[in-house]
Every structure is written in structure tokens, then in C-alpha cells.
Amino acid sequence: MPLRFLPEAMTVTTRLEGQIKREIKLGKELYTVIISPDGVKIALKGRRKGRELSWETLLSGDAELTQQLKMSVDAFAPGREE
Numbered sequence: 212m213p214l215r216f217l218p219e220a221m222t223v224t225t226r227l228e229g230q231i232k233r234e235i236k237l238g239k240e241l242y243t244v245i246i247s248p249d250g251v252k253i254a255l256k257g258r259r260k261g262r263e264l265s266w267e268t269l270l271s272g273d274a275e276l277t278q279q280l281k282m283s284v285d286a287f288a289p290g291r292e293e
Contacts, residue, residue, distance in 0.1 A: 231246045234256060241256040250269065254261025268274050 233244045245252045250265040252263040
């Protein structure tokens with residue numbers, strides 16, 4: 212029986228044991244997304260440094276809180292016109 216006809220309860224999820232790399236285009240920029248057992252990393256294609264999030268941070272909501280704090284601080288940064 213083809214996999215697409217199996218009941219939802221019978222589908223198998225593959226354990227993430229290594230890295231999965233994918234490319235994504237956002238606007239005019241190409242990025243590399245790496246999903247690993249440690250978390251997720253996104254960087255401009257061809258660059259090593261990028262943003263990383265551990266699974267614990269992502270699931271705890273700390274990432275969202277950090278983003279909201281950064282937006283709040285940036286809103287009151289010197290030199291910003293109102």
C-alpha cells in the first residue's frame with residue numbers, strides 16, 4: 212500500500228540525527244538554513260556566521276521575548292526620528 216494511503220497514526224517520523232541543509236530566498240537574498248539535533252541556524256548563503264536558536268530556546272518562548280525586547284529597545288534608540 213503506498214504511504215500516502217496509510218492512516219495518520221501509522222506514519223513514521225524519522226529521528227533527526229544529523230544536519231539537514233536547505234536554501235531559501237527571502238527578498239533578493241539567499242540564505243542557508245541548517246536544522247540539526249542542536250537547533251536551527253540561518254545565515255546568508257556562503258557565510259558561516261548567522262543566527263542560531265537551540266530547540267530549548269525556541270520551545271520556551273525565550274526567542275520571541277528576545278525579539279520583542281530588541282524591537283522595544285530599537286524603537287527608543289538615539290537618532291531615531293519619531
